[in-house]
Amino acid sequence: xxxxxxxxxxxxxxxxxxxxxxxxxxxxxxxxxxxxxxxxxxxxxxxxxxxxxxxxxxxxxxxxxxxxxxxxxxxxxxxxxxxxxxxxxxxxxxxxxxxxxxxxxxxxxxxxxxxxxxxxxxxxxxxxxxxxxxxxxxxxxxxxxxxxxxxxxxxxxxxxxxxxxxxxxxxxxxxxxxxxxxxxxxxxxxxxxxxxxxxxxxxxxxxxxxxxxxxxxxxxxxxxxxxxxxxxxxxxxxxxxxxxxxxxxxxxxxxxxxxxxxxxxxxxxxxxxxxxxxxxxxxxxxxxxxxxxxxxxxxxxxxxxxxxxxxxxxxxxxxxxxxxxxxxxxxxxxxxxxxxxxxxxxxxxxxxxxxxxxxxxxxxxxxxxxxxxxxxxxxxxxxxxxxxxxxx
Numbered sequence: 001x002x003x004x005x006x007x008x009x010x011x012x013x014x015x016x017x018x019x020x021x022x023x024x025x026x027x028x029x030x031x032x033x034x035x036x037x038x039x040x041x042x043x044x045x046x047x048x049x050x051x052x053x054x055x056x057x058x059x060x061x062x063x064x065x066x067x068x069x070x071x072x073x074x075x076x077x078x079x080x081x082x083x084x085x086x087x088x089x090x091x092x093x094x095x096x097x098x099x100x101x102x103x104x105x106x107x108x109x110x111x112x113x114x115x116x117x118x119x120x121x122x123x124x125x126x127x128x129x130x131x132x133x134x135x136x137x138x139x140x141x142x143x144x145x146x147x148x149x150x151x152x153x154x155x156x157x158x159x160x161x162x163x164x165x166x167x168x169x170x171x172x173x174x175x176x177x178x179x180x181x182x183x184x185x186x187x188x189x190x191x192x193x194x195x196x197x198x199x200x201x202x203x204x205x206x207x208x209x210x211x212x213x214x215x216x217x218x219x220x221x222x223x224x225x226x227x228x229x230x231x232x233x234x235x236x237x238x239x240x241x242x243x244x245x246x247x248x249x250x251x252x253x254x255x256x257x258x259x260x261x262x263x264x265x266x267x268x269x270x271x272x273x274x275x276x277x278x279x280x281x282x283x284x285x286x287x288x289x290x291x292x293x294x295x296x297x298x299x300x301x302x303x304x305x306x307x308x309x310x311x312x313x314x315x316x317x318x319x320x321x322x323x324x325x326x327x328x329x330x331x332x333x334x335x336x337x338x339x340x341x342x343x344x345x346x347x348x349x350x351x352x353x354x355x356x357x358x359x360x361x362x363x364x365x366x367x368x369x370x371x372x373x374x375x376x377x378x379x380x381x382x383x384x385x386x387x388x389x390x391x392x
Contacts, residue, residue, distance in 0.1 A: 003390075010041070012055065013282030013359060014073060014074060015071065015072065015073055015119060015123060016071075016072045017069065017070065017071050017072065017108060017123040017124070017127055018069070018070045019066060019067050019068075019069050019083070019127055020067060020070075021059075021064050021066075021067055021080065022053075022054075022057050022064065022066050022067065022068050022070075023062070023064045024068075024354075025054075025068055025346070026386065030077075031050055031235055033075075033076070033077035034049070034050040034077060034080065035049070035050055035051075036077070036079065037077045037079070037080060037111055037113060037263070038050065038111055038131070038287065039203070039287075039288060040113055040114065040288075041078075041111040041112060041113065041114070041287075041288065042112050042113065042114040042115075042148045042149060042150060042210070043109050043111075043112070043144060043147045043149050044108045044287035044288045044289070045107050045110070045287070046107075046109045046110070046261075046266065046285045046287045046292050046294075047101075047105040047106065047107050047108075048080060048081065048082070049111065049266075049287065049358045051257070051260035051261055051263070051264045051266065052257050052261070052285075053082065053244050054260075055252075055253050055256035055257050055273065056102055056104075056105065056205040056253055056257070057082070058252070058253075058256070059249040059252055059253045059256075060102045060249060065084060065085075065086050066082050066083065067082070067083050067084070067211070068080060068081070068082055068083070069082075069110075069121065069124055069127065070110075071080050071116065071120050071123050071124075072088070074096075076113075077113075078112065078113040078116040078119070078120070079080075079110060079111065079112040079113065079116055079119075079120035079123075079124075080110060080111055080112075081099050081110030081111075081124070081179075082099060082100040082115075083097055083098070084097070084098065084099075084100040085097050085098060085133065085134070085135060086098055089139065090365075091207040093136050094137075094367060095134045095136055096136055096137050096138065096139050097128060097132070097133070097135040097137075097138055097139070097355075098138065098139040098140065098141055099139075099140050099141055101142060101283050102251075104244075104250060104253070105142075105295075106142070106292075106328075106330040107142050107144065107292075107328065107330075107348070108140065108141045108142025108143060109142065109144050109147065109149050109150070110149060111177075111296050111381075112152075113340075116151055117124055117148050117151075117158055118152045118155065120149075120152070120270075121152055121156040121157075122156055123216065124356065125138070125156065125162065125353070128355040128356070129264075129356055129374045130191040132356040132360065133317050134353050135355065135356075136355075136356075136360055136363055136364050137352055137353060137354055137355055137360075137364040137367075137368075138352070138353040138355050139349065139351070139352050140153070140288070140351045140352075140353065141350050141354075142348055142350070143331075143348065143349055143350070143351060144173050144183075144346065144348065145166070145169060145347040145349040146347060150349070150351075153351060154352070155290050156300070157353060162353065162354050163199075163353075163354040163361060163365055163368065164351055164352065164353040164354065165251055165351065165368055165372065166281045166349050166350070166351055166372060167290075167350050167351065167368075167372070168346055168349060168350040169347075169348065169349040169350075170333045170347070170348050171329075171333055171346065171347050171348070172329055172331050172332065172333050172335070172344040172345065172346055172348065173320070173329035173331050173332070173335060173338040173339050173342040173344070173345065173346075174318075174321070174326065174327070174328060174329060174342060174344040174345050174346035175291075175326060175327040175329070175342045175344055176325065176326040177318065177319060177344070178325075178346050180319065180320065180336055181316040181317050181319045181320060184314060184319055185316055185341075186348075187343070188340075188341055188342070188343045189340065189341060193340075195359060195386065197306060197309060198305050198315070200304075200305045200310070201305075201310055203305060204274060204302070204307075204310075205307050207258070207274060207275075208274050209274070209275055209276075210211050210272070210273070210274055211272075211274075211276075212268065212270070212271070212272050212275050212314050212316070213269075213271055213273070214265070214268065214269070214270050214317070215268070215269045215270075216265070216267065216268050216269075217262075218262045218263070218313055219265075221259060221262050221282055222255075222259075223270075224269055225254070225255055225259075226283075226352070227278050227281065228278075228281045228283070228295070228297055229243075229244055229245040229251060229254065229255075230245070231278055231298070231299060232245065232295070232297035233242060233245040233246070233283055234299070234300070234324055235298070235299075235300050236300070237297075244295070245272060255267070257332075258275075258283065261285055264286060265286075266285050266286050267283070267284075267285060267286075268283075268284040268285070268286055268291075269281070269282070269283060269284075270284065270311060270314065270315060271308055271311070272284040272311045272314070274302075276298065277299075278307075279297070279298060279299045279302050279307035279311075280296065280297070280298040280307035280308045280310065280311040281296065281297050281311075282311055282312075282315060283295045284315070284318075284327070284330055285367075286324065288327065289323065289324060289325040289326070289327065290325065290326055291318060291324050291327035292325070292326070292327070292330055293315070293327055293330055293331075293338075294330055295327065296308060296311070296312075298341055299309075308337060308340065309337060309340075312338065312341050313341070316341075328346055329342060344375075352364075352368060
């Protein structure tokens with residue numbers, strides 16, 4: 001991938017693309033265009049919107065190595081994806097370019113304006129063909145399989161004879177239904193479990209004032225954020241070193257992202273409290289018609305009362321909102337708590353795609369054949385395999 005600060009190419013007198021350092025995207029006009037793109041994306045992805053991605057880059061890319069690929073239709077921003085160069089692909093020394101993600105970014109789909117999906121991939125692949133640097137292929141991590149953006153990638157590659165493959169896929173909990181919250185809960189959770197949850201809630205209420213709150217305002221946001229960080233740090237994530245507050249960079253990112261999301265009108269905070277003490281807290285981010293259930297924390301001293309589950313039951317109220325069509329759990333596959341409540345599943349996958357000239361594509365093709373063969377998957381198909389690329 002190009003190492004120079006900026007690379008712009010005009011095509012057909014209308015479309016242009018840029019591949020530039022993310023630090024060059026700080027001016028007000030670019031940020032405003034970026035914000036408009038996020039609000040009008042074919043597939044919402046909060047992790048690539050300006051209010052989330054910029055704080056993440058500030059914290060995790062101190063040397064400014066990540067670049068932003070952007071597609072423009074005259075002066076209208078129509079697509080954006082962060083890219084980075086990796087020297088290894090899993091355990092193999094295979095330099096490649098891939099979409100940049102960090103450990104708290106749970107979706108890698110680029111934000112692309114509706115109607116520009118094919119053009120986005122056409123321009124990006126042409127850009128990488130012309131100047132791939134040392135990279136032998138493009139690896140795209142965290143795409144929503146079956147979504148319009150992933151389908152456009154498949155179509156562009158198939159129509160141009162470009163070698164590509166879906167090399168890994170997983171599923172995670174996803175909420176999407178025309179049912180009311182009560183009906184959904186009754187259909188998803190067996191009667192015996194529902195009875196037990198009602199009993200646990202009643203026992204908590206006997207211990208004092210049990211309150212639930214849902215807030216989309218900025219009132220008390222700083223104090224609420226600190227409460228969340230403290231609650232998470234006290235649990236198993238704190239003990240394992242994976243809590244947000246375990247590292248200054250993730251702590252700072254969380255604080256900055258919540259504040260920025262609040263200003264952008266994208267933040268929803270939920271909590272369950274006993275006598276004012278938080279038992280469970282949840283961060284949702286709203287983007288267009290979608291919702292991302294980003295982070296949750298609960299007090300392990302009250303684990304026998306299932307406060308996290310009780311809060312997720314309250315969270316089902318989003319099914320009544322006409323402006324929200326779905327919610328992504330952002331959870332690990334097979335998560336025991338959320339999988340027991342949300343019956344839908346979203347499939348997330350990784351694609352590897354040929355770039356550059358004939359020699360580079362031949363090397364990639366041989367490597368891809370080896371990877372697919374190792375996992376006993378026919379090369380001509382796009383079935384699930386257990387391939388692995390870098391996560392960050």
